[in-house]
Amino acid sequence: MSDRFISRGFVGKRRESTAAANRIPPGQHEVKDFPVLSAGPTPRAPLSRWTFTIEGLVKQPIKWTWDEFQKLPAREFVADIHCVTKWTKLDTRWYGVGVDTLLEMVDLDPKARFLIAFCDGGYTTNLPLPDAVNGRAFVAYQYDGQPLAGEHGGPARLVVPNLYFWKSAKWVRGLRLMEKDKSGFWESAGYNNHGNPWKEQRYTGD
Ligand SMILES: Nc1nc2c(c(=O)[nH]1)N[C@H]1C(S)=C(S)[C@@H](COP(=O)(O)O)O[C@H]1N2
Ligand SMILES: [Mo]
Numbered sequence: 001m002s003d004r005f006i007s008r009g010f011v012g013k014r015r016e017s018t019a020a021a022n023r024i025p026p027g028q029h030e031v032k033d034f035p036v037l038s039a040g041p042t043p044r045a046p047l048s049r050w051t052f053t054i055e056g057l058v059k060q061p062i063k064w065t066w067d068e069f070q071k072l073p074a075r076e077f078v079a080d081i082h083c084v085t086k087w088t089k090l091d092t093r094w095y096g097v098g099v100d101t102l103l104e105m106v107d108l109d110p111k112a113r114f115l116i117a118f119c120d121g122g123y124t125t126n127l128p129l130p131d132a133v134n135g136r137a138f139v140a141y142q143y144d145g146q147p148l149a150g151e152h153g154g155p156a157r158l159v160v161p162n163l164y165f166w167k168s169a170k171w172v173r174g175l176r177l178m179e180k181d182k183s184g185f186w187e188s189a190g191y192n193n194h195g196n197p198w199k200e201q202r203y204t205g206d
Contacts (some may be wrong), residue, residue: 020090023080025197028088035087036151039185043120043171050155052102052139053174056115059107063174066155070141072097077138079161081168082197094159096140099132102175112177116184117158117169125167125184126193127160129177136162139172164195164202 024030047066055061064072077094116126131137141148141156148154153170160167166186187193192201200206 023090024088025082026200028082028086031087031089040121042150045120047155054102054106056177057109057112057179058177062106073101081161081165083165084202093144094140095142096138099137111179114178114181115175116182117172118174119169120171120173123169123185125169126182126187127167131163164197167195
């Protein structure tokens, strides 16, 4: 009786860890903490001067203040994140506005095929439009039920869980829609232009 109980428990645990292992892309390992990776100092712009802009290939650029942005339809997103420095964090819980919701509020030029996210501090990162729509990207202003910490990109950051975490621009201030692709900060410095963790697209040429 007790033998059977132990073996059932064991099987259950094994199944759970296999499921988690299947969510860890090649070359990655799971972490439980939340490392901070920033190319420069944490910018501290007051919320009273914060805006979020969508510009480029749209009929009319649009700009929200912090208060306006807080009133946009928001929801929770739970996602696994994968940093190119090889850590993966499972089930991160965010709250914010989907890029789909933001793009619904502009008249997108059909020529728009790429976007670049720009940030306080000058960081940029680029992605093909299909990687940013259909629930694949969002602008988060809460993490784990709390306002997003400055070191993790607060007041708001882009999150693109399907791509390496450098695509998740911290301190994001807007998106520029483009017809042609244009490399961002790390993409111009030897990192892969696309950054799909399941294909290990870490560096240029991967
Ligand atoms: N604005 C900005 N966004 C950024 C970065 C940065 O240096 N500046 N670093 C990127 C990198 S390389 C990673 S791995 C993640 C790290 O996010 P974290 O510090 O919340 O873990 O943010 C990405 N977004
Ligand atoms: Mo990174």
